[in-house]
């Protein structure tokens with residue numbers, strides 16, 4: 001018993017900082033903004049002089065058909081999201097269900113390695129504290145021990161925390177390396193550009209098509225020619241008019257940049273967060289394991305309407321993705337550029353309307369990519 005006292009008393013003192021180190025768990029997924037600020041008028045179509053989205057040689061001008069009222073195109077109907085999948089839910093405390101391999105691995109590390117270690121260390125330190133407070137209080141232990149050194153226990157309290165930290169470091173660094181593994185040659189490239197306050201998605205491998213993605217307003221808040229959000233589009237403050245459509249099960253080379261200030265492209269259920277910095281092109285690979293609609297938000301404070309530039313990623317089976325590309329007036333890699341659709345009116349697509357400006361200085365998105 002006396003020996004046990006000698007061992008446990010100093011251990012209690014040394015383990016307290018270790019518990020603090022082990023608390024280094026990831027913060028919870030970002031919650032949906034609750035601000036109800038009145039929506040400032042936001043241009044549905046970017047001004048041609050400020051944001052010519054595509055270089056003239058890549059512009060599929062006039063080829064995309066006009067989207068119907070619900071955002072659908074010939075051969076493409078937007079997928080309805082599944083409740084609780086790819087979106088935050090009330091009273092959730094865990095990470096969202098993950099739909100990329102890295103996300104599943106990361107969630108496994110958190111729930112199977114980090115949380116049990118944190119819990120065990122916290123309970124152990126709490127137990128030692130209570131034991132010392134009760135057993136060694138002045139009335140129960142009037143003559144305190146004067147022990148100052150114990151080689152065995154000093155070796156143990158050095159080695160055990162080192163082993164714990166190594167056990168945490170290995171999967172953490174492994175995950176980090178996996179997240180930044182370069183995309184394979186057959187990956188689909190999508191470039192997300194952040195603007196104050198919306199996103200555009202460019203598909204350089206698919207005829208340079210570009211999608212302009214604005215948040216959908218609620219019924220009663222819409223301006224003329226704007227459609228209101230429905231439940232088919234997604235949750236309030238997360239649904240957009242035009243989604244970033246990608247193929248499921250195929251590696252995606254997702255590049256991010258910005259045209260004005262720093263934004264961040266983040267989708268919690270895809271374990272994806274990457275800064276979008278003007279003049280820089282950041283890149284990360286992801287493979288979405290299942291078709292579905294996954295919602296995210298800009299995660300860098302970027303101005304007054306930072307909370308109102310959500311992200312909607314729609315992952316489709318590859319053949320449906322090809323149909324969407326065609327509907328947008330693009331082409332699949334290796335395929336000839338789609339024939340011009342004669343029926344398309346000049347003002348059909350927002351991208352087409354803004355495309356004629358070819359001045360390089362007026363195309364910040366194109367310039368930023370070098």
Ligand SMILES: [Cu+2]
Pocket residue numbers: 194195262263264298299300301302306309
């Ligand atoms: Cu932003």
